[in-house]
């Protein structure tokens with residue numbers, strides 16, 4: 415297969431290129447080359463896609479069996495689809511396309527979408543803008559490509575993660591001691607290992623799978639996930655469960671960022687975001703490794719890349735929160 419990966423210099427799109435090269439495919443990666451290097455064995459073509467710029471001649475003259483694209487800007491996707499309309503398109507979208515974040519166990523058939531944004535805005539300005547732009551990108555693919563699959567991942571985790579959210583837990587739990595565990599032990603959480611997702615995306619490119627799928631692993635409780643991280647890295651921390659009322663009182667941020675508890679989301683408004691129906695992607699071939707393996711490999715990667723991003727509350731902030739929690743107890 416001649417595969418064009420639009421990206422290839424970082425995390426998921428790079429993992430797709432690695433997987434495809436490992437299977438013996440002819441892989442070209444096109445991007446600016448600013449986020450990193452493409453994997454050994456891939457051809458690299460420089461293409462700055464800003465403002466929907468057309469591909470360089472070298473790419474435009476070639477033909478590809480499949481294209482994997484991870485872009486967030488509709489103009490970039492429109493230009494690329496127009497350049498390679500006959501390829502099978504594997505478009506990586508996001509579960510942020512769903513306007514409904516509160517209904518658990520949803521899937522592409524049941525959840526409402528944001529209205530599309532077809533102009534290029536700043537996807538980092540708000541998750542709704544990012545999601546609505548991805549809806550616009552999806553439309554460009556489904557309307558312009560001869561055949562396509564749209565995959566909407568949930569939280570992607572594992573080695574190379576540039577966001578540092580799951581990495582926080584691997585790093586924090588490895589340090590042991592009393593670990594602030596946010597929310598309730600039975601809160602549902604859901605992740606997908608970047609390598610498993612990449613494997614499935616290449617499967618979909620090879621098989622020319624069509625349709626719209628969420629790309630996510632099985633639902634677990636937060637207690638199961640944190641215990642699996644601990645087991646995977648061989649740590650024996652003591653989890654102190656700190657309820658969301660206390661976290662909110664103490665101005666702990668959800669999800670990511672400074673003074674945040676990574677992967678924690680306020681309930682019930684986000685009760686659906688990490689609880690998507692994982693049976694449909696599993697039936698379509700997505701196979702997920704145990705979280706223990708992801709945690710072990712993420713920590714090993716972090717040790718090799720000590721400057722990699724780790725988001726979340728600092729250790730002094732965690733200690734201060736735990737001390738306050740033990741003084742006052744849970745908020746009702």
Ligand SMILES: NC(=O)c1ccc[n+]([C@@H]2O[C@H](COP(=O)([O-])OP(=O)(O)OC[C@H]3O[C@@H](n4cnc5c(N)ncnc54)[C@H](OP(=O)(O)O)[C@@H]3O)[C@@H](O)[C@H]2O)c1
Nearest residue numbers: 421422423425426427445446447448449462463484508570
């Ligand atoms: N992380 C998560 O948990 C999560 C969850 C749901 C969905 N997603 C989706 O999963 C995908 C992740 O993709 P990824 O890991 O490969 O990371 P990414 O940050 O989306 O990758 C961006 C790729 O696009 C290239 N790029 C950026 N600006 C460009 C430009 N102006 N022109 C040409 N290329 C450009 C980058 O290369 P250069 O910078 O080298 O040009 C890089 O290779 C995205 O579609 C994201 O929306 C992520």
